[in-house]
Amino acid sequence: MNVHVILLIAAAVGALAISFKKDSAKTWEGLKVARSRFGSIAGDILAVLALVSLFLTIVPPNVISSLLGSENVALSGLAGATIGTVTIMPAFVAFPLSASLIAKGAHLVAVAAFITTLTMVGFATAPIEREYFGTRFTIIRNVVSFLAALVIAGGMVVLYAIL
Amino acid sequence: MPSFDRLRSNKLIVFTAACYVAAALYDTSIVGESASMCWVFVREMIEILPPVIIIATLIDVWVPHQAIIRLLGSSSGVKGIVASIAMGSVFAGPIYAAFPLTQSLMRKGASLTNIVIILSAWAVTKVPMLVVESKFLGIDFMLSRYLLTVPMLVIIGLTVSRLVSERAVRTHLEGISDEDVIRLAERLPGHDCGACGYSSCQEYARAISVHGEDPTLCRFVDGSVTVGA
Numbered sequence: 001m002n003v004h005v006i007l008l009i010a011a012a013v014g015a016l017a018i019s020f021k022k023d024s025a026k027t028w029e030g031l032k033v034a035r036s037r038f039g040s041i042a043g044d045i046l047a048v049l050a051l052v053s054l055f056l057t058i059v060p061p062n063v064i065s066s067l068l069g070s071e072n073v074a075l076s077g078l079a080g081a082t083i084g085t086v087t088i089m090p091a092f093v094a095f096p097l098s099a100s101l102i103a104k105g106a107h108l109v110a111v112a113a114f115i116t117t118l119t120m121v122g123f124a125t126a127p128i129e130r131e132y133f134g135t136r137f138t139i140i141r142n143v144v145s146f147l148a149a150l151v152i153a154g155g156m157v158v159l160y161a162i163l
Numbered sequence: 164m165p166s167f168d169r170l171r172s173n174k175l176i177v178f179t180a181a182c183y184v185a186a187a188l189y190d191t192s193i194v195g196e197s198a199s200m201c202w203v204f205v206r207e208m209i210e211i212l213p214p215v216i217i218i219a220t221l222i223d224v225w226v227p228h229q230a231i232i233r234l235l236g237s238s239s240g241v242k243g244i245v246a247s248i249a250m251g252s253v254f255a256g257p258i259y260a261a262f263p264l265t266q267s268l269m270r271k272g273a274s275l276t277n278i279v280i281i282l283s284a285w286a287v288t289k290v291p292m293l294v295v296e297s298k299f300l301g302i303d304f305m306l307s308r309y310l311l312t313v314p315m316l317v318i319i320g321l322t323v324s325r326l327v328s329e330r331a332v333r334t335h336l337e338g339i340s341d342e343d344v345i346r347l348a349e350r351l352p353g354h355d356c357g358a359c360g361y362s363s364c365q366e367y368a369r370a371i372s373v374h375g376e377d378p379t380l381c382r383f384v385d386g387s388v389t390v391g392a
Contacts, residue, residue: 004291012214034220047179053201099299120286132262134335159307
């Protein structure tokens with residue numbers, strides 16, 4: 001388990017302990033709400049995770065790296081952003097994968113676009129986001145974030161040259 | 164048709180199951196491979212989602228509206244933006260874990276701009292992941308990506324809140340309030356008999372609250388199941 005996961009769990013347990021000390025009845029009520037929240041979303045999240053796993057199994061990694069390594073930098077950046085949009089994966093999987101993609105010849109811009117949309121733009125998580133915030137919010141936030149990811153990736157070319 | 168509604172409210176799960184059946188018919192080894200990949204994702208979900216939801220719920224219970232409005236409300240200005248970036252960046256985890264937390268904060272009065280900033284920062288500027296990113300992709304890569312991303316978070320937040328009406332999002336939040344589901348479920352007998360077409364009373368309460376299901380389907384309750392009654 002990563003350090004941040006342990007810290008997160010410790011924070012939740014600590015907060016619960018304080019809450020129980022202050023008012024145990026209210027805390028039980030809260031835990032009931034938490035359980036219903038978890039129950040109402042867990043099924044959808046599991047479905048999304050299973051779907052993404054299937055997608056990543058069917059599309060072999062060398063297809064991805066050849067898309068991200070095309071001659072045309074702008075095109076490979078767009079490909080990176082698009083692949084990042086349709087998939088989600090934990091950051092601790094994404095970074096090693098990106099490093100291996102670069103080693104296989106993927107362009108830096110494409111990888112930056114990939115990492116940014118991977119976590120910020122979610123085609124797969126959109127049904128869940130919609131439950132929480134509504135359809136219009138979900139569409140607009142994802143489209144705006146996708147465009148922002150392209151800007152970030154483009155800026156990488158300039159900044160990387162200076163640094 | 165309650166059973167059809169159940170299918171509809173679980174359409175993501177039904178769709179995924181169908182995809183897996185199709186894949187299995189094509190080549191069974193695909194299913195095994197993706198199941199083992201899925202386990203990595205699921206483990207992350209099990210570790211991160213419950214503590215985040217507990218923290219979100221405790222915010223609901225304890226943190227006063229005024230405190231959140233002062234820190235993240237619509238007149239919190241630059242201070243609110245900085246607080247949002249900081250708050251989003253401390254957490255590391257998949258973005259779906261951020262939805263319950265940001266939803267709680269918004270119910271307590273955080274502005275739409277700041278909610279979007281927290282969500283985006285949660286996704287892309289993770290402090291716990293700084294080291295991992297520079298280890299694999301180099302410190303130059305990590306630094307330039309952060310330098311570019313932080314200002315973009317603000318631009319994303321401001322743009323989204325211009326294009327989406329904050330009131331519409333708030334109306335949506337009221338519509339699926341978890342407290343309502345709980346209160347409705349308390350009106351139901353809890354036998355989980357399935358006569359209404361749902362597998363449990365909890366499921367039926369959720370269907371009434373979220374999907375506007377007919378509230379008179381329970382044979383143990385005279386008339387409608389409502390929050391007020």
